[in-house]
Structure formats: C-alpha cells, structure tokens
Amino acid sequence: MDDTTAQTQDPDAAQPSGPDLAAVTVAVIGAGNMGGPVAATMLDAGVRPDRLRIANTSADSSRRAAEQVGATAADSRQDALADADVVVLGVKPYQILDLITELRDLIPADAVMISLAAGTTLAQLEDTLAAGRAVVRAMPNTPISVGEGAVGLMRGSSVTDAQHQLIHALFARAGVAVDITEEQVHAFIGAAGSLAGFAFAIIEAMTEEAVRQGLRRDLADSLVQQTMRGAATMLLESGVHPAVAKAGVCSPGGTTAEGYAALEREGVRAGLAAAMDAAARRSRELTS
Ligand SMILES: NC(=O)c1ccc[n+]([C@@H]2O[C@H](COP(=O)([O-])OP(=O)(O)OC[C@H]3O[C@@H](n4cnc5c(N)ncnc54)[C@H](OP(=O)(O)O)[C@@H]3O)[C@@H](O)[C@H]2O)c1
Structure with missing residues (x-):
C-alpha cells in the first residue's frame, strides 16, 4: 500500500470527535452473504438497530435478513431509503446498475452510496446515479463477520472528508479498513x-494430513486452526517480518527445517503466488 493509504484498525482508540453513528440512518438494499455481514459490522460499530433498515427482494427475505443481524426489516425499498444517510447496495454485480437506475430518485441527494459489487467501477456507478453524488466502493471479505476481516475502500470523486470519515467509522469493527485505488483492488482481491x-x-x-498422521478429527481441527490464528496474531502484534519469525522456529537439523524444505520442493510458495496472481488477473477481466 502507498503512503496515502488510510487505515481503521482500533475502534476503541476512535477519537471522541468522530461521527455519531447512533444518529446515522443506513439502508441496506440486498443483505445476502456479504450485505448481511456488512450490516452486522455497522451495527457493531454503533448504528442503532432501528436506524439500520434492510430491504431484499421480498418482505419475508427482508425480515429473515434483519432478524439474522438484529436490524429492522423495511416494508419496501422506498421505506428503507427514506432519509437514509448511507445506502449500501449488496446485490450481484450484474444487477447493480439496473438497481441504481430503478432507485435513483429514491436515494436521498446527500446520502453516500456504498457499492459492494466487484467489477463495477466508480465511474459507472457515478454515471448511473447522477453527477456530483457521493459514491464509495467497498470490497469486504467474509471474515468481517467475526470482526477479523479486511475492507478495501475506494472513494468516489464527490465524497467529502466528513463522509469519508463516516464510512471508516462504519467499518471500524470489521477488522481492518484501508483506502485503496481502483487499480489496487485487483491485488486486494488476491491478498484479502x-x-x-x-x-x-x-x-x-493441513487438517486432513493431521488426521492421516493419526490425530482425531476434532483435535486436528482445533490444533491447525488455533496454530494458524496464533501465527497470524504473533506477526500482527509483534510487527516481526514473517521470514524472521520463520527462521526463529527452524532449528538446525530440526523438524521444521525439514518440513520447510519439503514445502519448497513441492512448490508451495510458487503455488500460493500463482493463486493470488490468478485471482487478481480474473478481477481485472471481470472489470468491464
Ligand atoms: N460473497 C462474497 O464473499 C463477496 C465479497 C466481496 C464482495 N461481494 C459482492 O457483494 C455483492 C453481493 O454478493 P453476495 O454473495 O452477498 O450475493 P447474495 O448472497 O446473492 O445476496 C444478494 C442479495 O441481494 C438481494 N437482492 C437482489 N436483487 C434485489 C433487488 N432488486 N432489490 C433488493 N434486494 C435485492 C437478494 O435478496 P433475496 O435474498 O431476497 O434474494 C440478496 O439478499 C456482489 O456484488 C459481490 O460482488 C461479495
């Protein structure tokens, strides 16, 4: 990330002068696999449940999604959007521009519209909504549902500093929220x-191999998951470079050094890089 990248990492350290999220009204149009966790993280950040309204394709679906995250089901998309300060669009990429065209006159003029759609650019969103309207693209990952995710935020040309601050505050409980450019979003998709x-x-x-080596499945699950979490937490908390941490556990002639040599022989590093590169390349292809 470049020097201009802003981060929201520690919500407890938020300045008292930050936006009052209890006074913010959010409409989520499309609370599915991703819109749901986004709604939940905004509630966790301080939006009031009665001020976070969800509208899906039917009353039943809106009610189910609202119950799942503890928000309010709107009777209609129009009701959800009335007086909204922030409008989150969580529909599929192929639907989003048609949906904006349909809702354009209902989205309050001073609201910030957040699109979760992969591959639809800020220019397309701004052109479809109306010139001069505040638009943000947010690219979250699913671990935001446990407050340990990452969100890449792309700021549209008409977003004010206050709106930018508001969006960061809304994602303060997601894990980490970083400002990225639309070019960086492809690398972000590979890396987050x-x-x-x-x-x-x-x-x-790794769990399957642990079972093959003779560990009970429940034990294998907890050992692998806890060790992966612990390793990531050690790096996050210490700031130590992963290569240094790795050297620290590779005793000469020891088990980890032997295992690490096997990782290199099997091309694991190259395979991981190829997976991230393929994801970034596909993201570029999907951006029309
Ligand atoms: N899933 C991920 O990991 C992920 C990660 C980053 C970004 N995204 C982005 O998030 C967006 C949503 O993906 P998803 O996986 O969450 O999809 P999803 O689970 O299918 O959710 C889409 C939601 O949109 C609702 N919807 C569809 N048309 C609507 C309309 N005309 N009016 C109101 N609501 C409508 C659906 O309502 P019903 O439930 O009533 O059908 C559903 O709740 C996509 O644009 C995707 O690019 C997803």
Whole structure:
C-alpha cells in the first residue's frame, strides 16, 4: 500500500470527535452473504438497530435478513431509503446498475452510496446515479463477520472528508479498513478477498494430513486452526517480518527445517503466488 493509504484498525482508540453513528440512518438494499455481514459490522460499530433498515427482494427475505443481524426489516425499498444517510447496495454485480437506475430518485441527494459489487467501477456507478453524488466502493471479505476481516475502500470523486470519515467509522469493527485505488483492488482481491478462501483450503489440507498422521478429527481441527490464528496474531502484534519469525522456529537439523524444505520442493510458495496472481488477473477481466 502507498503512503496515502488510510487505515481503521482500533475502534476503541476512535477519537471522541468522530461521527455519531447512533444518529446515522443506513439502508441496506440486498443483505445476502456479504450485505448481511456488512450490516452486522455497522451495527457493531454503533448504528442503532432501528436506524439500520434492510430491504431484499421480498418482505419475508427482508425480515429473515434483519432478524439474522438484529436490524429492522423495511416494508419496501422506498421505506428503507427514506432519509437514509448511507445506502449500501449488496446485490450481484450484474444487477447493480439496473438497481441504481430503478432507485435513483429514491436515494436521498446527500446520502453516500456504498457499492459492494466487484467489477463495477466508480465511474459507472457515478454515471448511473447522477453527477456530483457521493459514491464509495467497498470490497469486504467474509471474515468481517467475526470482526477479523479486511475492507478495501475506494472513494468516489464527490465524497467529502466528513463522509469519508463516516464510512471508516462504519467499518471500524470489521477488522481492518484501508483506502485503496481502483487499480489496487485487483491485488486486494488476491491478498484479502479471495485469500480468505485460499486460507480455508490450506487449513483443510493441513487438517486432513493431521488426521492421516493419526490425530482425531476434532483435535486436528482445533490444533491447525488455533496454530494458524496464533501465527497470524504473533506477526500482527509483534510487527516481526514473517521470514524472521520463520527462521526463529527452524532449528538446525530440526523438524521444521525439514518440513520447510519439503514445502519448497513441492512448490508451495510458487503455488500460493500463482493463486493470488490468478485471482487478481480474473478481477481485472471481470472489470468491464
Ligand atoms: N460473497 C462474497 O464473499 C463477496 C465479497 C466481496 C464482495 N461481494 C459482492 O457483494 C455483492 C453481493 O454478493 P453476495 O454473495 O452477498 O450475493 P447474495 O448472497 O446473492 O445476496 C444478494 C442479495 O441481494 C438481494 N437482492 C437482489 N436483487 C434485489 C433487488 N432488486 N432489490 C433488493 N434486494 C435485492 C437478494 O435478496 P433475496 O435474498 O431476497 O434474494 C440478496 O439478499 C456482489 O456484488 C459481490 O460482488 C461479495
């Protein structure tokens, strides 16, 4: 990330002069697999449940999604959008521009619109909503649902500093929220968006091997998951470079050094780089 990258990492250290989230009204249009956790993290950050309204495709679906995160189901998209300060659009990328066209006159003129859609650019969103309107792209990953995720925020040209601060405050409980450019979003998808899926695959593979080596499955699950979490937490908390931490556990002629040599022989480093590169490349292809 470059020097201009802003981060929101420690919500407890938030300045008292930050936005009053209890006074903010949020409309989430499309609270599914990603819109739901985004709504939940905004509630966790301090938005009042009666001021976070959800509208999906039907009353039943809105009610289910609202109950799941502890928000309010709106009777209609129009009701959800009335007086909203922030409008989150959590529909699929192929739907988003049509949805904006449909809702354009209902979205309050001074609201910030946040799009979660991958591959739809700020220029497309701004052109479809209306010139001069505040638009942000947010690229979250699924670990935001446990407050340990990452969100890449892309700021549209009409977003004021106060609105930018508000968006960071809304994502303060997501894990880490960073400002990125639209060009960086492809690398972000490799390093955070799709990386969550790669991590699940790696953890699964290591768990299966632990079982093959004779550990009970429940034991294998907890040992692998806890060790992965612990290793990441050690790096985050100490700031130590991963290569230094790795050298620290590789005793000469020891088990870890032997295992590490096998990782290199099997091309694990190159395989991980290839996975991240493929995700970034696909993200570029999907951006029309
Ligand atoms: N999933 C991820 O890991 C991830 C990560 C980053 C970004 N994203 C982005 O997040 C967006 C949503 O993906 P998703 O996986 O969350 O999809 P999803 O689970 O299918 O959720 C989409 C939601 O949109 C609602 N919806 C569809 N059309 C609507 C309309 N016309 N009016 C109101 N609500 C409508 C659906 O309502 P019903 O439930 O009633 O059908 C559903 O709740 C996508 O643009 C994707 O690029 C996803």
